Amino acid sequence: MIKNNKLCSYDVIIIGGSLSGLQMAVSLGSYGISVCVIDRSKINNILNDEFDGRTCAIASASSNLLKHTGVWEKVEKYASPMLDIHIQDGDVVKGMSAYSMHYDNNLVNGEALGYIFENNTLRRCQYERLCELDNIDYIEDSQVLDYEINDDEVIVEINGKTISGKLLLACDGKFSKIREKEKFKTINWDYKQTAIVCTVDTKDNHNGVALELFFPGGPFGVLPMQGNKMSVIWSEQDEIAKQVLKMNNNDFKEHLKQRFGDWLGDISVTDNKVYSYPLTAHHTTGYIKHRLALVGDSAHSMHPIAGQGFNMGIRDIASLTECIVKAKKAGRDIGSIETLKHYEQYRYFDNASLVLICDGLVKLFSNDIGIIRTLRVAGMGILNKIIPAKKFFMQHARGMVGTNIPSLLKKYTDL
């Protein structure tokens, strides 16, 4: 159903209304671009906020886009600030290594390193913001498998209605059908790891501390949530993950505790609910065609080792919004290659390098080869003592480093 049912011709049509699609829509809508979002899920599912285990660590710079586009004021009350990150090498049998890295937010003027949200809460808040914008329509419960792109416009037939736009944006996720249909070439990685995901209730409060522990089977990430809760993203080799996922509640908790430790007292798995996600990555060898662009996970996905997947999507959205809004203001065609090529130029190298860096980190840390282990532990110990290097990496994690940072990711935007 079309929310307003008043428009049938838009500036932009977006396929996919999850985190990337909704953020893309409200970013464009907030700057005067008309948008139609089409998603196969039902609005009720978004509003009911059903938790699927996934949380997102949003870097400080990414939170600026939420602020500029009216999402932050809705989602802020659910944010859990990340104030400290501890990184350490470990082994369930041999114990934790002697050296670790510690990122303390006092090194960056006490500002949060990022914010943790439940994915579904963020999506609901994005949708609530969308409802405030008269220039956006949302079509639920509809799957787009076909469309027509000609010289002047994009045409989508949906539920017996024809809608048109100047530009089609594929925000349809990692397994994008649009990417397939348009024959974009992709490079794929299969880590043969599964992310075992759950929330734990802890006896003591985490005080905003996040953990990243490197075990031979894969990284074990723990993110602070509101109250005495933490989100666990436990990457494990597929075969072992299968066994872990079959365990009864008590055995699962014991195995989890071997990794989580007792730094927050006793823990229990919230509602005994455990979720799993296969870990793969991909990068597309190009993001644009005439009147079409890939955005977020449809263009790239990465291992969650650095918690950067959606942060990269946010950078795409900020950058593409700038290109489209500036083109429209200047009276240029928003769907032309001339407009879209700036987006591709700004984002391609940044995304490709991060996919490769995450790949390198997974390979460096998910193994138990003696010499590599000694070097990485020593490296962490040394790096931990070099304050300027630490500050640089912290600013990187906050999304504050890099060339071509879009104006919408800065505290004050001139868009």
Ligand SMILES: Cc1cc2nc3c(=O)[nH]c(=O)nc-3n(C[C@H](O)[C@H](O)[C@H](O)COP(=O)(O)OP(=O)(O)OC[C@H]3O[C@@H](n4cnc5c(N)ncnc54)[C@H](O)[C@@H]3O)c2cc1C
């Ligand atoms: C375990 C795990 C932990 C993570 N942690 C972090 C983190 O801490 N920080 C971070 O930045 N990122 C993280 N990520 C990555 C982040 O979750 C993704 O980058 C993000 O969710 C991608 O959102 P998306 O909207 O691009 O794609 P998706 O969430 O896949 O959404 C695609 C949408 O398109 C719709 N759709 C698809 N095809 C069609 C069609 N043909 N017609 C209509 N609708 C369609 C679907 O219904 C869906 O709603 C993590 C990922 C995992 C697996």
